[in-house]
Amino acid sequence: MQSRGPWLFTIPPNPSFICPLCSNVMAEPRQTQCQHTFCLVCIEKELQKRAECPSCQTPIEFEKLSKPAFILLSLIYDQTTFCDQSSNGCQWSSPWRDLNKHLSNCMFVAEPCMFGCGEDVLKKDSDFHKFQKCRSRFKSCKHCFEEVHKSQTKEHILVCTEFPIACDCCIRIPKKSLPLHKKSTCSLAVVPCSFGEVGCAYISARKNHIVHLLDNIDDHAKMLEISVNKMNDAKVRLAQKEQELEQTRMKLSHQEAILEHKQKQVESLESRVNKFQDQCNQLQTELSDREQSLEDARSMIEVRSVECEELSKNSTGLQSRTDTLERQLVEEKKTSKADYQAKLTITAIVFSILGCLVSGVYWSLRS
Numbered sequence: 007m008q009s010r011g012p013w014l015f016t017i018p019p020n021p022s023f024i025c026p027l028c029s030n031v032m033a034e035p036r037q038t039q040c041q042h043t044f045c046l047v048c049i050e051k052e053l054q055k056r057a058e059c060p061s062c063q064t065p066i067e068f069e070k071l072s073k074p075a076f077i078l079l080s081l082i083y084d085q086t087t088f089c090d091q092s093s094n095g096c097q098w099s100s101p102w103r104d105l106n107k108h109l110s111n112c113m114f115v116a117e118p119c120m121f122g123c124g125e126d127v128l129k130k131d132s133d134f135h136k137f138q139k140c141r142s143r144f145k146s147c148k149h150c151f152e153e154v155h156k157s158q159t160k161e162h163i164l165v166c167t168e169f170p171i172a173c174d175c176c177i178r179i180p181k182k183s184l185p186l187h188k189k190s191t192c193s194l195a196v197v198p199c200s201f202g203e204v205g206c207a208y209i210s211a212r213k214n215h216i217v218h219l220l221d222n223i224d225d226h227a228k229m230l231e232i233s234v235n236k237m238n239d240a241k242v243r244l245a246q247k248e249q250e251l252e253q254t255r256m257k258l259s260h261q262e263a264i265l266e267h268k269q270k271q272v273e274s275l276e277s278r279v280n281k282f283q284d285q286c287n288q289l290q291t292e293l294s295d296r297e298q299s300l301e302d303a304r305s306m307i308e309v310r311s312v313e314c315e316e317l318s319k320n321s322t323g324l325q326s327r328t329d330t331l332e333r334q335l336v337e338e339k340k341t342s343k344a345d346y347q348a349k350l351t352i353t354a355i356v357f358s359i360l361g362c363l364v365s366g367v368y369w370s371l372r373s
Contacts, residue, residue: 016086016099023082026061027052031102032082036071040064043074091115094128149180201226204233317363324360328353 015031025032027048034046042061044052052060053068073079083103089096090105091114098108109115113130119140120132127135147154149168163169167182174194179187188195193213199206200215206229208218219226331353 014087014090015102016088019085020081022078023085031085035074035079035082037074038064038066039070040066043078046071089114201229204229320363321360324356328356331356 019031022043023031025035025045025048026042027044030045032043032045035043036046036049037043038049038059040059040062042059044060049060049071050068053066057065057067059066084101086099087102087105089098089108089112091109091112092098094114094116096112096114098112100108114128116126116128117132119125119127119135123140125135125140145154145159146152147162147166147168149170150166152162152166154162168180170178171181171184172178173184173187173192175192177187177192191212194211196209197212197215199208199218202208204226206222206226208222210218335350335353
């Protein structure tokens with residue numbers, strides 16, 4: 007917010023609102039440590055010269071400046087003021103806090119002419135100045151009707167597409183039509199003979215071509231005939247190429263059919279391979295189970311072998327005891343026949359038990 011002279015306010019402002027440095031109503035006031043108040047811009051410039059209060063010469067620092075009390079700011083910004091452009095006829099008046107917003111839209115603000123004529127024009131008069139009064143205003147080009155600044159008329163003529171240009175044949179035509187004119191109608195344009203595509207090498211101004219065509223009718227006819235023959239040969243070769251292409255297409259279709267059949271066979275084989283893979287996995291599982299069963303059987307056989315060895319040892323012990331009993335029996339035969347019969351019975355019982363044990367071990371091993 008800009009500082010304002012006291013004369014721009016509807017009521018003379020309180021002297022405490024006046025900046026001692028610029029003598030205007032303070033804008034963005036800042037208070038020093040010694041309680042003196044100045045405009046922010048004014049005190050900043052003053053402190054760049056010397057670091058002391060302009061009123062009492064007390065040493066101060068810019069970083070320690072503070073805003074005055076809110077009520078003081080409100081009293082300053084609530085002062086009713088006139089527009090800066092009141093001298094141009096603006097009748098606006100309102101609190102100072104609304105001035106900047108008003109000035110951004112004030113129609114009485116004078117601005118330099120946008121066309122550079124040197125005059126300052128009020129916003130409200132800008133259209134009138136632009137279209138009627140300005141010495142440097144825009145005007146319509148008489149060729150293309152484009153709005154052109156008066157000072158840029160010569161530069162516009164250089165780029166205006168409708169500006170008439172004299173051709174070599176003395177005809178004036180718009181600049182944008184000149185290339186087409188020289189290509190199709192200009193009598194002085196140097197162009198090749200219309201029979202150039204069939205072999206004529208004549209090149210001259212377009213106006214000379216009529217005489218050339220009349221003088222070379224037979225030559226042009228022969229060139230045309232040769233060209234037609236070449237064209238017919240080319241058509242024959244084209245027909246042959248088309249026939250070859252058709253044959254190639256048929257072969258390609260046949261190969262595509264074969265490829266499709268092979269693809270189906272591959273898919274069938276892949277399906278069979280997948281099934282075989284599943285069977286292999288199943289057999290692998292079964293084989294693992296059988297190997298585990300075989301390992302368990304081997305463990306069982308080892309256990310039973312140990313048991314057989316123990317039984318064999320027991321059998322040897324029993325045989326030894328049997329021999330001992332037989333010897334005792336022989337010795338006791340002499341003493342008592344009754345005792346002999348008892349011992350013989352005991353021996354038979356022992357052998358019977360031994361036979362049963364051996365038979366049980368044998369059948370357990372076979373199972």
